[in-house]
Amino acid sequence: MKVKKGSNLFEEVRSQGSLSALCNGRGKCGKCKVQLDVELPLTSVEAKLLSVAQIKDNIRLACQHPILEEEVNAANIDQENIVVLGLDKGHVNIHKKKSDLLCAIDLGTTTVVMVLIDGSSGEVLNQHTFTNPQRTYGADVLSRIEVTLSHNDSCHRLIKGEIKKAIVDIVARYQPKSMSIGITGNTTMTHLWLNADVKPLIQIPYRPSVADVTYQSIRNELEIDVDGDITVYPPIGAYLGADILAAIALFDLFDTKKNILFVDLGTNGEIVLACNGQLYATSTAAGPAFEGVNMSSGCGAVDGAIDHFFNDRGELVFTTINETTPVGICGSGYIDLISCLLEGPLESSGYMAEEMVFYNNPKVSITQKDIREFQLAKAAIRSGMDMCLIRAKITYEHLDLLMIAGGFGKHINLDAAIHIGLIPNQCKENTVFVGNTSLAGCVSWLTNEKEVPTKDEISSVKVIDLAGSSQWLQLFTEHMMFEGGNV
Ligand code: FES
Structure with missing residues (x-):
C-alpha cells in the first residue's frame, strides 16, 4: 500500500486491519514489521528489535515512524494467518431443537473458535479457528479497552466483521431457514462484541456494564437474511467472563x-x-x-x-x-x-x-x-x-x-x-x-x-x-x- 508523506505509518497500515501490534505501538514487541521500497532512517528501537538482514531488506517497525518524511510503499510482512482446522467430525445430543443450524463461538483474547452443528441431528459440521483480529490493538484486554476508551470502536468492528464474514459463508453453504448463534468469551471480549461500555471494567469497583444474557437478531445485527438470534452469555464479573460460566455449567x-x-x-x-x-x-x-x-x-x-x-x-x-x-x-x-x-x-x-x-x-x-x-x-x-x-x-x-x-x-x-x-x-x-x-x-x-x-x-x-x-x-x-x- 502507498502511504503518503506526513502520514503515520503505523495507523495507515493498521487501518487495513491485519497488522500485528502486540504492544499497541509502544516499541516493545517488534511485531509491526513492514517492508518498504525506500530506506528509512533506523530508530534505536528498530536497531534493537530487528536483525541485520531485516534492516538491510528495508524492513522497519511501523510504530516507529509516526510522521513519514517521504511517500513510501509498505507491505505488511508479519500478518497473523487465519488457521482453519477443518472438519472436526463428531456428534452432540440435541436436547430440544432450537434451529436448523447452531453455531457456538468462543471469543478468546488471542484465538476465536467457532463450531457449527446441525440443529436436528447434532452432527458437528465444521470447526473454524482464527486469530482475533483485535490483536492489532495489543495482546491483552487492557490495550483493547484503552483503544476503545479513546472513542475508537475498531475492536468492535474488527471482530464483528470477521464473524459476519464466517456466518455469511456458513449461510451460503448450508442455506438454513433458521440459525442460533451463541457467544461466550471473557468479559472484555463479550463487551466489545456488544459495543458495550468498557469503562466500568477498569474502574473500581470493577463491574461489567452488561451482566445479563443479551439477545440480538441475526438479521438486524449482522444484516444476514436468516431467522434466529445471537445469544451473548453473561459474565460473572469484570474479569470472570461467560467463558468460565460456561465451564461451571458444563461440569x-x-x-x-x-x-x-x-x-x-x-x-x-x-x-x-x-x-x-x-x-x-x-x-x-x-x-x-x-x-x-x-x-x-x-x-x-x-x-x-x-x-x-x-x-x-x-x-x-x-x-x-x-x-x-x-x-x-x-x-x-x-x-x-x-x-x-x-x-x-x-x-x-x-x-x-x-x-x-x-x-x-x-x-x-x-x-x-x-x-x-x-x-x-x-x-x-x-x-x-x-x-x-x-x-x-x-x-x-x-x-x-x-x-x-x-x-x-x-x-x-x-x-x-x-x-x-x-x-x-x-x-x-x-x-x-x-x-x-x-x-x-x-x-x-x-x-x-x-x-x-x-x-x-x-x-x-x-x-x-x-x-x-x-x-x-x-x-x-x-x-x-x-x-x-x-x-
Ligand atoms: S513494536 Fe510493538 S507495535 Fe510496534
Whole structure:
C-alpha cells in the first residue's frame, strides 16, 4: 500500500486491519514489521528489535515512524494467518431443537473458535479457528479497552466483521431457514462484541456494564437474511467472563459435592474452586504464553506446532501436531521444553546463559525473554490456584479433581507440568485435561443440554480479588521459581 508523506505509518497500515501490534505501538514487541521500497532512517528501537538482514531488506517497525518524511510503499510482512482446522467430525445430543443450524463461538483474547452443528441431528459440521483480529490493538484486554476508551470502536468492528464474514459463508453453504448463534468469551471480549461500555471494567469497583444474557437478531445485527438470534452469555464479573460460566455449567459445579479446581490457562487465567457447596473464583493476567503468543518461536496448537519435547537417551527430540514440518512451539511444547532444559542449562530461577536454537532451525529456539514470559504466566496461574484453596481453607490433598482447560496443545505432559511447578505434585493422580470448555459449555447451552445459571447462582460465587493482596504477591514470587511447591 502507498502511504503518503506526513502520514503515520503505523495507523495507515493498521487501518487495513491485519497488522500485528502486540504492544499497541509502544516499541516493545517488534511485531509491526513492514517492508518498504525506500530506506528509512533506523530508530534505536528498530536497531534493537530487528536483525541485520531485516534492516538491510528495508524492513522497519511501523510504530516507529509516526510522521513519514517521504511517500513510501509498505507491505505488511508479519500478518497473523487465519488457521482453519477443518472438519472436526463428531456428534452432540440435541436436547430440544432450537434451529436448523447452531453455531457456538468462543471469543478468546488471542484465538476465536467457532463450531457449527446441525440443529436436528447434532452432527458437528465444521470447526473454524482464527486469530482475533483485535490483536492489532495489543495482546491483552487492557490495550483493547484503552483503544476503545479513546472513542475508537475498531475492536468492535474488527471482530464483528470477521464473524459476519464466517456466518455469511456458513449461510451460503448450508442455506438454513433458521440459525442460533451463541457467544461466550471473557468479559472484555463479550463487551466489545456488544459495543458495550468498557469503562466500568477498569474502574473500581470493577463491574461489567452488561451482566445479563443479551439477545440480538441475526438479521438486524449482522444484516444476514436468516431467522434466529445471537445469544451473548453473561459474565460473572469484570474479569470472570461467560467463558468460565460456561465451564461451571458444563461440569455442574454449582451442584457438585466434590472439591474440584478448574483452571483455564488462557491469556486471562481464570480459576474456579468448588468446595463444600461454595464456588470461589479468581482471574490472573497470565499473558498468552501458554497459547504460544509473545514467544520467539511460539504458535497456537495448529498443524506443525511442536507439542512435545522429550529426552531420548540424552538427545532432545520433538513431535509435531499431525506430524508435519515444525512451524513453531505451542504451549504444551514449552512446558516439556522447559522441563527438559531444567535438566541442563536452565536454572530453577529461570536464568539461562544464552539463547538456544535447536536442530539448526530458527523456528525452534528459546530465548531468555521466552523463559521470563513463561515464568510469569506459570507464577500467575499457580499463585491464583493457591489463593482459591487458601480462601476455602483446604490444601491440594483435599481436591477430588483438578481440571485444566485451554488451547495449549492436545495434551500437557503431566510429569513436565509438575516438574516446572505449574501443577502441584499432590494432583498427579487426579488431574484431567478438558480442552476448550468455553466452547463446549456454549454448545451445551445451544443444545439445551445445560441451563444458563441464574442471576442468584452467579452472584453467589465468591470472587477473590488478587490486586493488592500481599499474600498473593508472596505466592507469585515463590512460584516464579521452576520447582514444585505446596500450599
Ligand atoms: S513494536 Fe510493538 S507495535 Fe510496534
